[in-house]
Amino acid sequence: MKADVVVVGGGVIGCAVARHAARGGLHVVVVERATPGMEASHAAAGMLSPLAEAEAPGPFLDLLLRARAMYPAFAAALAEETGIDVGYGDAGTLYLALREEDEVELEHRFAWQSAAGLAVERLGADAVRTLEPAVSPATRWALRFPGDHQADNRALGRALWGAAARAGVDFRLGADAVALLREGDRAAGVLLAGGERMEAGAVVLAGGSWAGRMEGLPRPLPVEPVHGQILALESIPPLFRHVIDSPRCYLVPRSEGRVLAGATVEHLGFRKAVTPRGLLGLLAGAVEIAPSLADAAVVETWAGLRPGTPDGFPVLGPDPHVAGLHYATGHFRNGILLAPLTGEVVGEALLGRGVDGAVAEFGVGRFG
Ligand SMILES: Cc1cc2nc3c(=O)[nH]c(=O)nc-3n(C[C@H](O)[C@H](O)[C@H](O)COP(=O)(O)OP(=O)(O)OC[C@H]3O[C@@H](n4cnc5c(N)ncnc54)[C@H](O)[C@@H]3O)c2cc1C
Structure with missing residues (x-):
């Protein structure tokens, strides 16, 4: 037919x-x-x-x-x-400046986004830690994107x-x-x-x-495939409500008691592999954002291929x-x-x- x-x-x-x-x-x-x-x-x-x-x-x-x-x-x-809940979550995203050099990137993003009339807020370190107490004391300040959401x-x-x-x-x-x-x-x-x-x-x-x-x-x-590795850490009770981003790593809280730490961006052809280099970078980035994650259980690791152009x-x-x-x-x-x-x-x-x-x-x- x-x-x-x-x-x-x-x-x-x-x-x-x-x-x-x-x-x-x-x-x-x-x-x-x-x-x-x-x-x-x-x-x-x-x-x-x-x-x-x-x-x-x-x-x-x-x-x-x-x-x-x-x-x-x-x-x-x-x-x-379908009866399937796709886990749409609207808590928003925090984008952290953790190092002096991160501030340049955040300043630039804040400047063009606020000039364009987009929903972006600038939060001082105290305000960030009031919203998300688990973020590192090294947090200098952050952008909040209240409209940047997530789904499972x-x-x-x-x-x-x-x-x-x-x-x-x-x-x-x-x-x-x-x-x-x-x-x-x-x-x-x-x-x-x-x-x-x-x-x-x-x-x-x-x-x-x-x-x-x-x-x-x-x-x-x-x-072309663009390789990305992610790992999942146990997070019970949930460590965060927001998605937490930084120039080196992002953390995505999931309702099932996990937080995802991602992601590498690599050009390896169609090979899919979780590598020591990838994991080391992700773990360092995750612990830099939230030091208490250093003792969390690693519950899953994986890699996938983004279709890049x-x-x-x-x-x-x-x-x-x-x-x-x-x-x-x-x-x-x-x-x-x-x-x-x-x-x-x-x-x-x-x-x-x-x-x-x-x-x-x-x-x-x-x-x-
Ligand atoms: C680590 C990582 C993190 C990401 N994070 C995000 C994120 O936070 N937010 C976001 O929006 N996006 C994210 N992405 C990107 C997102 O996952 C992809 O852009 C999206 O899934 C692409 O969907 P797709 O259906 O085009 O491709 P795929 O999900 O790869 O599906 C393509 C399908 O086509 C099939 N196929 C291919 N060729 C053939 C053929 N010739 N015959 C039969 N079947 C075929 C394959 O088997 C496959 O099932 C991420 C990706 C990765 C890898």
């Missing part, structure tokens, strides 16, 4: 797009070589942090802010559709898979899409390893770090030359945050309701 849409990749991005398109009435098949939500989407820390992530005002910040604004309703809809990305992956399935999406698990099928200048489906042709009127490339590796793409897709921005929307071919990849450090927005804008394009203006800046055509 020919589907309307085949989505390659069942991470949070592929599932969000599939859910939206299926809810609009399309027959969608997700092709996933392993288990949905178990690659970068599983490895992430779940921060929804436009102000801690963007380096300047502009279209990328606008995209992140728009995605962030969608989150409360998105989380509520997923809970209603692992629960999100399960919820999006479930919501997509409930909307009627078919999942082909253990199926590896090896090539794009084309009929002239139209996408016509994908070829699976083993030779099966899966025909469809539209194809969405949502394979995360692997999205550029299929044969037959009309152009090079410069998505040359400019650090996602690749969204239709191919300019091949009809029916859509991109939803390259979300790098912000794919959890951008999942609802990507689902909506790519899903709407699949439904023939036009291409969102915000996507124009992030099309594949920018790579020439």
